[in-house]
Amino acid sequence: MADRTPTDGQLASALTALGRDVAFPQAPMLTSAVTARLSAERARGARPRVPGLALIGRRRALVLVAAGLLALLALAGATRLAIGAFEVRVQPQATPPPSLPPVEPSRIGDAVSEREAVAQAGFEPALPPGPAPDEVYVIDTDFGDAGILYAWRPSAAYPRIEGTDWGLMLIVAQGDQEFVSKSVDRFDALVEVKVNGDRAFWIPAPHEVSITTDQGSETFSVTGNVLIWQEGDLSYRLETSLGRAEAIALAESAS
Amino acid sequence: MTDRVEGRPLEDVGFARLDDVELVGRARDGDVSAYGELVERYREVAFRTAWLITRSSADADDAAQEAFVKAFYALGRFRVGEAFRPWILRIVSNEAKNRRRSTGRRERLTVRLAQDRGSGDAAPSPETAALGHEQREALLHAIDGLPERERLVVTYRYLLELSEAETARALGIRPGTVKSRLSRGLARLRQALATEGRDDG
Numbered sequence: 001m002a003d004r005t006p007t008d009g010q011l012a013s014a015l016t017a018l019g020r021d022v023a024f025p026q027a028p029m030l031t032s033a034v035t036a037r038l039s040a041e042r043a044r045g046a047r048p049r050v051p052g053l054a055l056i057g058r059r060r061a062l063v064l065v066a067a068g069l070l071a072l073l074a075l076a077g078a079t080r081l082a083i084g085a086f087e088v089r090v091q092p093q094a095t096p097p098p099s100l101p102p103v104e105p106s107r108i109g110d111a112v113s114e115r116e117a118v119a120q121a122g123f124e125p126a127l128p129p130g131p132a133p134d135e136v137y138v139i140d141t142d143f144g145d146a147g148i149l150y151a152w153r154p155s156a157a158y159p160r161i162e163g164t165d166w167g168l169m170l171i172v173a174q175g176d177q178e179f180v181s182k183s184v185d186r187f188d189a190l191v192e193v194k195v196n197g198d199r200a201f202w203i204p205a206p207h208e209v210s211i212t213t214d215q216g217s218e219t220f221s222v223t224g225n226v227l228i229w230q231e232g233d234l235s236y237r238l239e240t241s242l243g244r245a246e247a248i249a250l251a252e253s254a255s
Numbered sequence: 256m257t258d259r260v261e262g263r264p265l266e267d268v269g270f271a272r273l274d275d276v277e278l279v280g281r282a283r284d285g286d287v288s289a290y291g292e293l294v295e296r297y298r299e300v301a302f303r304t305a306w307l308i309t310r311s312s313a314d315a316d317d318a319a320q321e322a323f324v325k326a327f328y329a330l331g332r333f334r335v336g337e338a339f340r341p342w343i344l345r346i347v348s349n350e351a352k353n354r355r356r357s358t359g360r361r362e363r364l365t366v367r368l369a370q371d372r373g374s375g376d377a378a379p380s381p382e383t384a385a386l387g388h389e390q391r392e393a394l395l396h397a398i399d400g401l402p403e404r405e406r407l408v409v410t411y412r413y414l415l416e417l418s419e420a421e422t423a424r425a426l427g428i429r430p431g432t433v434k435s436r437l438s439r440g441l442a443r444l445r446q447a448l449a450t451e452g453r454d455d456g
Contacts, residue, residue, distance in 0.1 A: 140403065
């Protein structure tokens with residue numbers, strides 16, 4: 001095929017035709033299973049009888065949870081909250097085992113230039129003023145969207161995060177497909193704060209974070225403090241040894 | 256086509272004459288049988304959509320079933336005038352991704368051509384028969400080698416034959432992103448095929 005490189009149009013036609021020859025597994029008889037489940041649930045009253053009554057969306061539900069139902073939900077077990085691409089789960093047994101490694105950017109992304117990161121991700125995040133990041137990584141998520149991880153080496157401005165080679169790490173993602181999941185072991189380890197007047201999370205306690213890329217999922221221990229906030233359709237996760245007020249000021253200074 | 260009737264009460268067969276808008280309206284009023292017709296119409300593409308993500312028949316079955324159940328209760332969020340197929344495929348895609356993530360399954364079944372099953376039940380379509388078996392195999396192999404972000408767009412767009420708009424809706428990305436990923440994906444496929452050609456020649 002080297003001598004007859006197909007055009008986009010030819011390739012598209014060949015792919016479409018190829019799709020008709022693909023040996024997809026036999027689709028199961030879903031219809032009866034789905035209608036039986038729905039009928040059974042409705043008969044039990046397990047779900048609203050009218051679909052429209054189930055309209056509280058996940059996001060709205062999460063806001064309600066954050067607004068005051070945390071304590072009640074704690075009694076029921078684990079719960080989860082999310083800001084953009086970042087999900088936080090409160091799980092009583094979530095204290096990270098000491099064997100978990102700290103977050104290491106090179107294990108979750110490909111090192112690129114700042115310009116290349118923006119080109120690949122398709123968005124340009126706001127960065128804090130001051131020193132430029134020492135390294136930039138593109139994270140390919142398993143959902144197909146890219147995130148960008150900016151990392152700064154320890155400095156006077158950004159003191160070393162315990163157990164890591166870094167002073168500041170900032171992950172930025174677009175959309176609301178969660179690919180970063182954090183687990184904290186108690187509700188008071190998750191503090192609702194404001195960044196630029198909007199809801200944000202401050203996590204000042206050690207916890208674990210799972211990052212799912214197109215290469216799989218990796219879990220790390222987090223020893224620094226973490227701030228998660230959102231600006232437009234971008235969500236940010238900052239890991240730092242700075243305190244809460246300084247971290248929020250840093251986030252609000254990003255432009 | 257016989258399975259459209261098999262296992263279903265005879266009175267439900269009349270729903271086949273209704274379009275998606277009418278069925279969604281009835282389902283919103285709580286008519287499970289009307290919703291069953293929608294499931295029947297889209298179960299195959301839903302399963303394939305899930306399978307392209309999970310590469311496991313069992314996981315794809317679970318994901319598609321769960322997605323249809325969740326979608327029924329979410330019909331209130333379905334906008335009038337919106338197409339049902341990309342809407343349900345978005346839910347299926349998300350469910351399949353969640354399932355893949357929760358199972359932590361790393362191994363992936365490869366996409367294969369029908370005749371490779373050895374059953375002799377399918378001849379290649381005339382368009383792809385012209386490509387030759389090795390080239391079709393090379394193309395499938397190259398698709399499997401694409402980064403996930405491009406692989407899903409290429410497979411949804413071409414193997415599932417969704418439009419660009421449907422692909423965007425199903426994957427929850429912008430139409431412009433679909434175009435750019437398709438462009439990059441096709442470029443990579445072309446490059447892979449060229450490499451394959453050189454290696455063979």
